Amino acid sequence: MQRVRRRLTLILIVTLLLTVGWSIAREQEAGVVPAAAKAHAITELKTLPGSPENVLSARLSGISYDAARKLNAAIPFALTAGSPALPFHFVGSVADRNRATDCLAIAAMAEAGNGDDGQRAVIQVVLNRVRHPAFPNTICGVVFEGSQRASGCQFTFTCDGALARRYSAAAWTRARDRASQALDGRVYAPVGLATHYHTDWVHPYWSDSLTKLARVDTHLFFRWRGYWGNAASFSVSNRSGEPAIPQLAYLPAHADAAGQLLAGQITSAKALRDVVVRNGDGGAFVLLTNAPSASAARAMGRSICSDRPLCKVFGWFDRAAIPSGYPVSSSARAQLGFSYFRDAHNDEIVLYDCARFAGVTADGCIPRAMAMRGALRAKPAQSPIAMTSLPAAASKYGLATPNSRDLRPLPDKGSP
DSSP, X not given: OHHHHHHHHHHHHHHHHHHHHHHHHHHHHHTOOOHHHHHHHHHHGGGSTTOGGGGGGOOBOXXXXXXXXXHHHHSOBOSSOOSOOOOOOOOSOHHHHHHHHHHHHHHHHHHHTTOHHHHHHHHHHHHHHHTSTTSOXXXXXXXXXXXXXXXXXXXXXXXXXXXXXXXXXXXXXXXXHHHHHHHTTOOOGGGTTOOEEEETTOOBTTGGGSEEEEEETTEEEEEOSGGGGSGGGOOOOOOSOOOOOGGGTTSGGGGGGTTOSOHHHHHHHHHTOEEEEEOTTSOEEEEOOSOOOHHHHHHHHHHHHTTOSSEEEEEESOGGGOOSSSSOOHHHHXXXXXXXXXXXXXXXXXXXXXXXXXXXXXXXXXXXXXXXXXXXXXXXXXXXXXXXXXXXXXXXXXXXOOOGGGOSOOSOSSOO
């Protein structure tokens, strides 16, 4: 009898502890945090890993994509994605709504391609950020935050040259429909309250410090730990006054921003556009001047290639070194300053003369010993570069394995 009583007592104690623990977890998930903890959390907001205020240390680690995938796989997923976001209800004028829709749509297309789940996941992260005090409280403000800085953009496509690409009317319609649904309250629950994501072939410094929630296509989604990842932190309402974005001035909703590009952006674009030779493959040999940035060179390559399915652009700093056409001499190869290659599947490889371009890691540098032997052929290669075989593809075309930031395929695999 005594043994039975002890067993019952033990069961009651265990049940009580489990109940208390469950209640605490539910309170934290709901954002019920003691006042002292909340005050401490406010002081740490600007130092959170991966926050806009901490952007200077947010660069991707310069490792191979295989190594990145191994590191990413070692980070466990949370048992659940937690509470989904509450339905979003947009506040603003018709003009505000149109601008916000465009910003969500371009982010969805550039970051996730055509996939329905991928686009909705990206859109949900943008809306989660709008509600979080660490980020701007307008949709376009979130999407284009830091885009004036080559190393400070929160969404890579806003500062790596991808905005030079144009999408089809059908692609815009699909992406705008998904954006509009989200602005009317549709929630993409699988990513929960995620505020961060990255592709599985890169490993940002903050990956180990955030809670890993979900995988959608090739993207991994995260939220902050502690108070700033709880539901109560997502309490900011979007404000009216969506900014017109100069980079989107070709769209009617953003036409008011025409002519507002920063002087530095205009100068860098003009400085790189001295096309000396136009090639039959749609690419070009160009003169590089004024010590351009790597992101501006890549933007130039994408702009020259436009929507051509196969294209190569090569640049030199010395006009006298630029060949008149193919084949390219060994002396011209030795002086090559920049190369941009895109294949029929919109996969791209970008390489730089790292003695002239700052901020490029070793695997993004032109391999002088190989002298771009395979890349400087008259006809573009016809074989697609699969994301799963990029190092092999780089070797095939006579290139060193590019920097992981430059391996991100252009966003479309379909019609745009």
